[in-house]
Amino acid sequence: FFFDPFQHLFPVHHKYLFISDIYIPLYLFVISLKADTHYTKLPSPCYHTIRKQHRIKNRRRLSMRDVLEQAVALGKTHTHEGAVATYIPELGKVDGSQLGVSVFCRNGKRISVGDTKVRFSIQSISKIITLAVALEICGFDQVFKKVGMEPTGDPFNSLMKLENTDSSPYNPMINAGAIVVASCLASEISFDTMLDTIRALCMDPDINLDKKVYHSEMSHISRNRAIAYLLESKGYIEKNKDVENSLHFYVKMCSLSVTAESLAGLGLILANDGIHPDTGKRLLSSQAVKIVKTLMFTCGMYDGSGEFAVRVGIPSKSGVGGGILSVVDGEMGIGIFGPALDKKGNSVAGECVLEYMSHELHLHMFDPQRHTL
Numbered sequence: 001f002f003f004d005p006f007q008h009l010f011p012v013h014h015k016y017l018f019i020s021d022i023y024i025p026l027y028l029f030v031i032s033l034k035a036d037t038h039y040t041k042l043p044s045p046c047y048h049t050i051r052k053q054h055r056i057k058n059r060r061r062l063s064m065r066d067v068l069e070q071a072v073a074l075g076k077t078h079t080h081e082g083a084v085a086t087y088i089p090e091l092g093k094v095d096g097s098q099l100g101v102s103v104f105c106r107n108g109k110r111i112s113v114g115d116t117k118v119r120f121s122i123q124s125i126s127k128i129i130t131l132a133v134a135l136e137i138c139g140f141d142q143v144f145k146k147v148g149m150e151p152t153g154d155p156f157n158s159l160m161k162l163e164n165t166d167s168s169p170y171n172p173m174i175n176a177g178a179i180v181v182a183s184c185l186a187s188e189i190s191f192d193t194m195l196d197t198i199r200a201l202c203m204d205p206d207i208n209l210d211k212k213v214y215h216s217e218m219s220h221i222s223r224n225r226a227i228a229y230l231l232e233s234k235g236y237i238e239k240n241k242d243v244e245n246s247l248h249f250y251v252k253m254c255s256l257s258v259t260a261e262s263l264a265g266l267g268l269i270l271a272n273d274g275i276h277p278d279t280g281k282r283l284l285s286s287q288a289v290k291i292v293k294t295l296m297f298t299c300g301m302y303d304g305s306g307e308f309a310v311r312v313g314i315p316s317k318s319g320v321g322g323g324i325l326s327v328v329d330g331e332m333g334i335g336i337f338g339p340a341l342d343k344k345g346n347s348v349a350g351e352c353v354l355e356y357m358s359h360e361l362h363l364h365m366f367d368p369q370r371h372t373l
């Protein structure tokens, strides 16, 4: 043999014994696995689990509701692997076993399974709204003069690159970038007007500021305050803008209470190029929507964005309140609530749900069957 993968396992003096018994079959088995890889699915813990658990083989074409129900059933088996965020004490009181997924389609179909009407804290998902509205009000040049478009690979609240490089905050999906965007917007629009805009974008008139979450976060704000003042010292928050005001605006945006259905509503508006599917009214410009979806795809799932893009392939934004908002372009918005988080801050069960949906419904952006829905 020219290639001996078991060299380190079986000492040379035992080789002949193994060749006659198990060595050759074992070697052939490994080679056959290698030959298989070009058409088997990517290794995916969630996907394989459900195939094993539910014995889905040669299955009939499942309805969307079937898929959502199976996805939630699968996700529920993973909630114990995560934990609710506690660094904002109010979020630590949430029941981590909850899970819901809601889908709003462009053709008017709406399907919700699980805890989709429970109100929870939008947290980082608000970053996409702040960015979209800032692009409308302040314009592309003003926004991207102060913030970049590159993924960081660092945690969302990291100060490392901000301190150690001369670059502006890498992108608007991390805290530093979102605080800069908030500083552009805070002096241009009142929070009440912002709230009205958000209610329209999410098709949910009941969205409100959760004051308990807001005060809870404001009393544990040291890290974000450090980021904000570092931004000011480096000139990314202008001297004439009030740093504290920008910080309050940012935290208020994070403290909005939404449901999985509200997120699906905003997801649908983004999937539909910024146009409300029922009224035909344009709520966001095409350019703003395109930028937001692109940054969701490259930076929306914290420092897990790359792997998520490979496994799931749907532009998404998560928040430490347990929400995920996903956009299947041209087709549907997906909203998820699953507050048990993994180490990176993404909903453990939410990621499973999306991975399962992506496989079953061919929603991955580069799935060759993507447009056969």
Ligand code: GLU
Binding pocket: 122, 123, 124, 125, 156, 157, 175, 217, 224, 251, 254, 318, 319, 320, 321, 345
């Ligand atoms: N308000 C949170 C923070 O600034 C948002 C974090 C998140 O959801 O990623 O820490």
